Amino acid sequence: MLKIAAICLSALIVVTAGVGWWFYDHLNGNINSVALDGRGGSETADEFGRTPINILVMGSDGRTSAADCELGGGCSKTGIQKGSNADVEMVVHIAADRSNATIMSIPRDTMTDIPACTDKETGRSTPGYYGQINSALQYGPACQVATVHQLTGIPIDHFIKLDFSGVVQMSDAVGGVSVCVSDDVYDTYSHLKLSKGEHTLKGEAALQFVRSRHGFGDGSDLGRTVSQHIFLSAVMRKFKSAGTLTDPSKVYALADAATKALTVDEGLGSVKKLVSLAAQVNKVPTRRMTFTTMQTTPDPNNKERVVVGPGAKELFATIAHDQSLTTGSGKKSAAASATATPTATVPPSQIAVTVQNGTGVTGRAATVANALTRQGFASGGATGNAPSPASSTTLTYGPGQKAEAQTVAEALGLPSSHLQQGSTAGLVLVIGSDWTDGTSYPDDGGQDDGTAPAPADTEAAVADAHAQTADQDKTCAEVSTYKTVSLNGVAMTPSQAYAAARDVPDSDE
Numbered sequence: 079m080l081k082i083a084a085i086c087l088s089a090l091i092v093v094t095a096g097v098g099w100w101f102y103d104h105l106n107g108n109i110n111s112v113a114l115d116g117r118g119g120s121e122t123a124d125e126f127g128r129t130p131i132n133i134l135v136m137g138s139d140g141r142t143s144a145a146d147c148e149l150g151g152g153c154s155k156t157g158i159q160k161g162s163n164a165d166v167e168m169v170v171h172i173a174a175d176r177s178n179a180t181i182m183s184i185p186r187d188t189m190t191d192i193p194a195c196t197d198k199e200t201g202r203s204t205p206g207y208y209g210q211i212n213s214a215l216q217y218g219p220a221c222q223v224a225t226v227h228q229l230t231g232i233p234i235d236h237f238i239k240l241d242f243s244g245v246v247q248m249s250d251a252v253g254g255v256s257v258c259v260s261d262d263v264y265d266t267y268s269h270l271k272l273s274k275g276e277h278t279l280k281g282e283a284a285l286q287f288v289r290s291r292h293g294f295g296d297g298s299d300l301g302r303t304v305s306q307h308i309f310l311s312a313v314m315r316k317f318k319s320a321g322t323l324t325d326p327s328k329v330y331a332l333a334d335a336a337t338k339a340l341t342v343d344e345g346l347g348s349v350k351k352l353v354s355l356a357a358q359v360n361k362v363p364t365r366r367m368t369f370t371t372m373q374t375t376p377d378p379n380n381k382e383r384v385v386v387g388p389g390a391k392e393l394f395a396t397i398a399h400d401q402s403l404t405t406g407s408g409k410k411s412a413a414a415s416a417t418a419t420p421t422a423t424v425p426p427s428q429i430a431v432t433v434q435n436g437t438g439v440t441g442r443a444a445t446v447a448n449a450l451t452r453q454g455f456a457s458g459g460a461t462g463n464a465p466s467p468a469s470s471t472t473l474t475y476g477p478g479q480k481a482e483a484q485t486v487a488e489a490l491g492l493p494s495s496h497l498q499q500g501s502t503a504g505l506v507l508v509i510g511s512d513w514t515d516g517t518s519y520p521d522d523g524g525q526d527d528g529t530a531p532a533p534a535d536t537e538a539a540v541a542d543a544h545a546q547t548a549d550q551d552k553t554c555a556e557v558s559t560y561k562t563v564s565l566n567g568v569a570m571t572p573s574q575a576y577a578a579a580r581d582v583p584d585s586d587e
Contacts, residue, residue: 108337111347117224118234128174137166178402183303195221249284251335258554262576265293283585297562305555307369311548367548395534426454436468449517468510476503
């Protein structure tokens with residue numbers, strides 16, 4: 079009898095081990111990974127040897143499969159497509175000590191410089207251009223990472239990319255996501271249709287919610303980023319809720335869906351690495367996960383697009399320098415409370431800057447002046463050579479013009495130590511030999527002289543950034559009160575469209 083029991087036990091161990099290995103190998107086989115090749119920079123460890131984690135999460139609009147064509151539409155004439163844009167971009171920062179996290183959305187309509195890129199998988203390449211930030215994904219995920227790194231100065235270690243079907247699979251795997259809308263809403267473009275109040279969204283309904291840009295806020299991509307934060311906050315709460323990660327069937331479905339749905343960098347290209355990342359995220363309390371949206375201002379050359387706005391440089395710096403936007407208790411710090419009372423600033427369109435070249439590098443003044451114009455500053459400032467070579471870049475401002483100088487400094491990433499008051503009116507930027515290329519002042523992180531970087535202004539970092547923490551479970555997505563949708567050729571508000579479309583079933587029915 080003992081011999082029979084031993085044989086049975088041995089057989090059970092062998093079978094269990096075999097199933098476990100098959101499961102692990104199966105999930106690894108699902109993962110699609112791409113090399114970053116150092117395009118996103120690298121993190122610096124803190125004094126205890128701990129390193130932050132920065133991940134660019136991308137939602138692709140690509141119709142690169144039959145499933146995505148069915149979900150996203152638009153393939154009736156073109157068929158399955160090859161290229162895609164990153165219509166959702168979020169920089170996820172997990173602090174070195176894992177005590178807090180910041181999730182910053184970058185609106186897809188942001189105009190910026192796209193660097194030279196080549197997609198190793200498709201061979202498609204670009205020498206670089208000025209364009210909409212989401213278009214960089216057409217040259218591969220590494221190009222999108224390089225573009226965000228160049229724009230923000232934030233080191234990006236990893237990326238995670240989902241397509242339409244990926245969102246559907248993930249929302250189904252977690253058993254649905256609970257959201258709230260402030261009023262009846264029918265976005266006739268994304269087809270999201272919900273009555274006022276709380277809903278649990280699965281599958282296609284979840285995709286409709288995160289894609290809706292005409293249903294919320296002002297009907298632009300800025301409103302959509304806020305509703306996406308509400309959605310992801312709910313996902314975070316569900317991940318951490320009792321039962322989600324302790325139910326074997328849910329864990330398998332989640333793991334299987336995640337590995338099928340995601341494209342990641344090679345640093346996350348295994349089940350073991352993804353599980354480790356999930357464990358790091360799980361250490362951060364939801365009350366200390368801050369969602370923000372990069373501050374923008376209208377593009378002076380195209381009212382349908384935006385450029386980096388005042389405060390964004392400070393928000394970038396808080397992430398790059400591993401600064402928390404919440405207190406140790408999880409309460410909003412003075413920074414987070416600043417959202418309601420933003421710091422007074424002067425609009426870039428009212429500021430003209432004279433740019434002078436003190437570097438000896440031909441064209442430096444024009445390069446920087448053009449960059450300021452693209453960010454919405456007035457184009458009336460003169461350019462030319464400085465009276466003499468300059469070793470250090472300085473921005474001199476006239477009496478009463480400090481606020482204007484600070485707005486310019488934020489746009490260029492110029493530290494406040496480079497600002498000085500003069501006796502005559504106007505702003506004069508002299509570019510020194512400490513800044514011989516690029517359109518953003520180089521950030522050495524304080525490493526050359528052994529000093530720590532100066533703390534970013536966290537109050538400015540969240541002003542107009544729509545900051546909220548992931549534990550705010552009573553927050554509803556604000557339905558647009560503008561006529562942002564159209565039904566039967568008639569422009570109307572999303573709530574009016576809901577009332578008029580009684581024959582269209584709600585998304586969660």
